Amino acid sequence: MSRQSFLPFAARRLGHALVVILLAYSFTFLIISVLPGDPVSNMLLDPENGFTEEEIAPIIAHYGLDRPVLEQWWRAISRFALGDLGISLRASRPVSAMLLEALPSTLVLAGTAMLVALLLALAIAYASQSLPRRWGQGVARVLPALSLSVPSFVIGLVLIQVFAFQLGLFRITDPNGAAATVFAALALGIPVSAQIAEVLIANLDHEAGQEYFAVARARGLRLSQLFARHQLRPSALPVVTMIAVSIGELLGGSLITETIFGRKGVGSLVQSAVVTQDFPVLQSLVSLAAVVFVLVNLAADLLYPLLDPRLRRRAAAGRPA
Amino acid sequence: MPLARRALLTLLSGSAALLAAPAVAQTASPRRSGGELTFLIGSLDSGWGLNEKVDSYTGIVWGQLADKIVHVDDKGEATPWIAERWEENAGQSEFILHLRAGPSFADGSPVDARAVAANIELWARGDTSRGVGRLGLFPSSTYKGSEVLDDRRVRVSFTRPTLSFIPTLGYHKTVLRSLASLNLKAEELGNLDRQIGSGPFTLQSWLEGDHVVLRRRPDYNWGPQALAHQGPASLERITFKVVKDAAIRAAALQAGQAQIALNIAPHELRPLKARGIRAVAPDSLGFVSGFSVNTRAPFFDDVRLRQALQHAIDRQEILDTVFTEDWKPVTTLLQPNVPEAADLSALLAYDPEKSNRLLEEAGWQRGADGIRARGSDKLRFNLFASPWVGTSKQVDEVIVQQLQKVGIAARLQVVDIATFNARVRNNDSVPLREISRSFLDAGVVGNVLTDADRGDNWFKLGQSNETLNRLAQDIATAVDRRSRAETLKEAQRYVLEQGLFIPTAQLNQRLYVQAGTVKGEAYSGGGYALYHGAWLDA
Numbered sequence: 036m037s038r039q040s041f042l043p044f045a046a047r048r049l050g051h052a053l054v055v056i057l058l059a060y061s062f063t064f065l066i067i068s069v070l071p072g073d074p075v076s077n078m079l080l081d082p083e084n085g086f087t088e089e090e091i092a093p094i095i096a097h098y099g100l101d102r103p104v105l106e107q108w109w110r111a112i113s114r115f116a117l118g119d120l121g122i123s124l125r126a127s128r129p130v131s132a133m134l135l136e137a138l139p140s141t142l143v144l145a146g147t148a149m150l151v152a153l154l155l156a157l158a159i160a161y162a163s164q165s166l167p168r169r170w171g172q173g174v175a176r177v178l179p180a181l182s183l184s185v186p187s188f189v190i191g192l193v194l195i196q197v198f199a200f201q202l203g204l205f206r207i208t209d210p211n212g213a214a215a216t217v218f219a220a221l222a223l224g225i226p227v228s229a230q231i232a233e234v235l236i237a238n239l240d241h242e243a244g245q246e247y248f249a250v251a252r253a254r255g256l257r258l259s260q261l262f263a264r265h266q267l268r269p270s271a272l273p274v275v276t277m278i279a280v281s282i283g284e285l286l287g288g289s290l291i292t293e294t295i296f297g298r299k300g301v302g303s304l305v306q307s308a309v310v311t312q313d314f315p316v317l318q319s320l321v322s323l324a325a326v327v328f329v330l331v332n333l334a335a336d337l338l339y340p341l342l343d344p345r346l347r348r349r350a351a352a353g354r355p356a
Numbered sequence: 357m358p359l360a361r362r363a364l365l366t367l368l369s370g371s372a373a374l375l376a377a378p379a380v381a382q383t384a385s386p387r388r389s390g391g392e393l394t395f396l397i398g399s400l401d402s403g404w405g406l407n408e409k410v411d412s413y414t415g416i417v418w419g420q421l422a423d424k425i426v427h428v429d430d431k432g433e434a435t436p437w438i439a440e441r442w443e444e445n446a447g448q449s450e451f452i453l454h455l456r457a458g459p460s461f462a463d464g465s466p467v468d469a470r471a472v473a474a475n476i477e478l479w480a481r482g483d484t485s486r487g488v489g490r491l492g493l494f495p496s497s498t499y500k501g502s503e504v505l506d507d508r509r510v511r512v513s514f515t516r517p518t519l520s521f522i523p524t525l526g527y528h529k530t531v532l533r534s535l536a537s538l539n540l541k542a543e544e545l546g547n548l549d550r551q552i553g554s555g556p557f558t559l560q561s562w563l564e565g566d567h568v569v570l571r572r573r574p575d576y577n578w579g580p581q582a583l584a585h586q587g588p589a590s591l592e593r594i595t596f597k598v599v600k601d602a603a604i605r606a607a608a609l610q611a612g613q614a615q616i617a618l619n620i621a622p623h624e625l626r627p628l629k630a631r632g633i634r635a636v637a638p639d640s641l642g643f644v645s646g647f648s649v650n651t652r653a654p655f656f657d658d659v660r661l662r663q664a665l666q667h668a669i670d671r672q673e674i675l676d677t678v679f680t681e682d683w684k685p686v687t688t689l690l691q692p693n694v695p696e697a698a699d700l701s702a703l704l705a706y707d708p709e710k711s712n713r714l715l716e717e718a719g720w721q722r723g724a725d726g727i728r729a730r731g732s733d734k735l736r737f738n739l740f741a742s743p744w745v746g747t748s749k750q751v752d753e754v755i756v757q758q759l760q761k762v763g764i765a766a767r768l769q770v771v772d773i774a775t776f777n778a779r780v781r782n783n784d785s786v787p788l789r790e791i792s793r794s795f796l797d798a799g800v801v802g803n804v805l806t807d808a809d810r811g812d813n814w815f816k817l818g819q820s821n822e823t824l825n826r827l828a829q830d831i832a833t834a835v836d837r838r839s840r841a842e843t844l845k846e847a848q849r850y851v852l853e854q855g856l857f858i859p860t861a862q863l864n865q866r867l868y869v870q871a872g873t874v875k876g877e878a879y880s881g882g883g884y885a886l887y888h889g890a891w892l893d894a
Contacts (some may be wrong), residue, residue: 072774075487078408080777081744081794083491085812088782099486125563126403127487127546133564195604200611200841207608208394208597297565297599306600307401307565312774 121315141300151224156231191222238270387871415528422553427580428526520797527685585889639693640883646859648814653787662855728763742790
């Protein structure tokens with residue numbers, strides 16, 4: 036793609052991304068506004084406190100929660116557009132500080148989970164091609180479906196019970212330690228690995244049926260060479276798409292995994308923001324998720340031509356990739 | 357946690373039971389200094405701001421980080437802490453607090469009259485300019501002001517008798533914070549680094565909603581006088597770690613990864629106890645769990661229907677089905693340890709025949725479906741489980757079945773806090789509202805009977821009931837605890853006889869499930885732990 040054609044393309048993509056993010060923010064706002072209650076009333080109207088509605092009205096007014104929804108939305112989105120994420124109604128702290136605290140742990144977990152998923156998927160895929168056809172390959176081909184049908188929280192609970200509580204390999208009180216992170220990543224990564232493995236196996240099978248593959252095999256190449264050189268690369272393109280799609284799954288899955296493993300992260304922040312109706316935090320988190328999706332999709336688009344020379348040629352010829 | 361998940365953990369932990377050895381010290385051992393206590397807690401979500409931001413969970417952390425003006429024990433008795441003594445006028449409307457010399461906040465500033473007065477002022481009035489409400493339980497409606505007399509004396513005045521003032525100073529939310537902490541900007545209030553107390557522990561590290569690590573303060577020497585241990589804390593460190601799932605808290609405790617887990621479901625206690633783990637349910641002052649009856653709800657203006665409900669509930673069955681021996685039977689609407697609690701068990705006796713008779717008298721006849729009806733009206737209503745009480749749903753499930761036996765169809769609704777507030781609060785079609793309220797002074801009972809003086813008006817009678825008006829007035833204006841106790845007993849009897857409050861079970865909001873190695877801890881009247889004197893047995 037030439038520089039002249041890339042710049043308008045990039046600008047268009049960036050414009051789309053901004054619209055998506057603002058829409059995500061507004062949509063969250065709309066959803067929350069139709070729910071009953073607000074975080075201030077939820078906290079103060081606890082029967083423990085004995086407040087009357089008249090007493091809490093000035094506090095609700097302080098946070099602007101008594102204003103018409105459109106006015107609240109306009110104030111929030113204008114602030115958001117200037118990069119101000121607001122203050123958490125629950126924690127009385129800037130949302131940006133809370134996000135910065137939570138992000139690193141989730142990035143480490145999601146990154147490790149993706150690595151785990153890729154390694155597992157590759158191992159299963161390789162086994163599906165290399166093991167004895169009758170039993171070995173059959174088992175390898177059943178594994179993804181089996182892993183997909185077990186919810187990640189069950190995997191998480193089993194891992195915690197066996198490896199933390201019985202074998203003592205990690206402590207629930209130190210969920211960010213290396214061992215705990217690996218097990219949390221396993222819980223999060225196993226269902227993702229299954230999806231990737233399924234796609235990969237289908238593509239590997241397709242490539243294995245091609246003539247060039249038969250020629251390579253006739254030349255006497257070893258199975259591992261065949262797999263690495265001739266089978267894997269042409270099968271990788273759909274895997275890139277799968278990875279891009281899986282990022283969302285990792286973000287969503289982190290909510291459950293972080294809660295079960297007691298890790299502080301974006302997922303657990305979502306959980307507490309939902310439970311306490313902490314609007315500013317929730318809106319910022321949804322926007323963050325939108326940003327991640329936009330970036331991941333962009334990255335996937337840019338990766339395709341690198342993996343597939345045909346797409347590179349098409350791009351060079353000015354045709355849409 | 358869904359049952360399936362719990363069952364899975366139970367199944368998996370079966371083999372762990374064989375591996376782990378019970379670690380219970382059977383003999384008394386000397387106090388040991390040092391060691392780290394790990395405390396698993398279900399939430400630290402409310403943040404670290406002022407007043408109502410202190411909740412049932414963060415209140416336990418604050419109990420170690422900060423001091424209170426007085427210590428209130430499980431009998432509601434106030435004893436010296438930061439205030440070494442106090443004077444009160446005959447009319448109970450003016451109090452002079454005499455502060456002890458020496459205490460300082462962790463930032464080095466003194467815990468003096470200025471700091472104490474500023475704290476009281478903020479509890480009483482809040483600060484709406486920073487979005488801070490007043491403290492719910494503080495007697496704000498009669499509060500006049502606080503005056504610094506000198507470095508160690510504060511005068512606090514009220515417009516009329518306020519017997520509850522001194523006990524309220526031992527409430528888990530009336531924690532003393534440094535002046536700098538009180539004056540933080542709205543967006544800084546939740547920053548625990550800047551919320552400074554004067555307690556036996558100081559902050560070492562924390563992560564929002566995840567953990568708080570406290571370290572012993574070596575120069576601490578101003579703990580509650582009533583407690584045996586004086587001087588610095590014995591424990592070197594306390595780690596509060598959030599583990600949201602109760603079954604995982606229980607399993608971690610069982611595996612020895614923590615010493616204390618807060619609030620495990622009652623039915624999971626038995627296997628833990630079998631392995632030497634103790635369940636400590638400290639007596640806490642307040643109302644028992646139960647329902648306030650909305651007399652404006654359809655049919656519930658009829659005292660016979662309310663009384664029928666009172667006798668249709670088998671409280672022993674609730675204890676046997678949902679709870680363990682750690683829960684005591686209820687005898688009135690106040691917790692068993694409240695000094696003013698009367699034994700009115702006879703009024704709460706399970707007597708379905710009496711319920712049936714009362715309902716028949718009121719014209720409610722059983723239909724073919726077993727549900728009573730009067731003309732075209734069916735005796736049926738929605739029963740909302742309290743989202744604030746973990747065991748509420750299980751208790752209500754039992755109650756629904758018990759009511760069914762006398763022909764009352766209650767439909768259990770389980771909703772979240774926001775929905776509960778929207779659908780139950782101020783909704784006169786809902787007859788029963790589940791109550792969970794603690795207090796440190798039983799004068800609070802007077803506030804709930806009517807709507808006089810911003811009263812809570814639990815029974816929606818406003819000021820239409822002469823007896824309740826008189827009782828509320830007498831409780832509010834009492835200047836002598838003994839005579840007020842008599843009025844309070846009369847109030848309990850009247851409310852129960854009239855079926856205006858239907859008690860169900862003892863309210864146990866803080867259940868400390870802990871290893872046998874934890875020794876020497878104390879509890880406040882609200883059931884909040886104080887680990888100043890705690891140590892870990894080897």
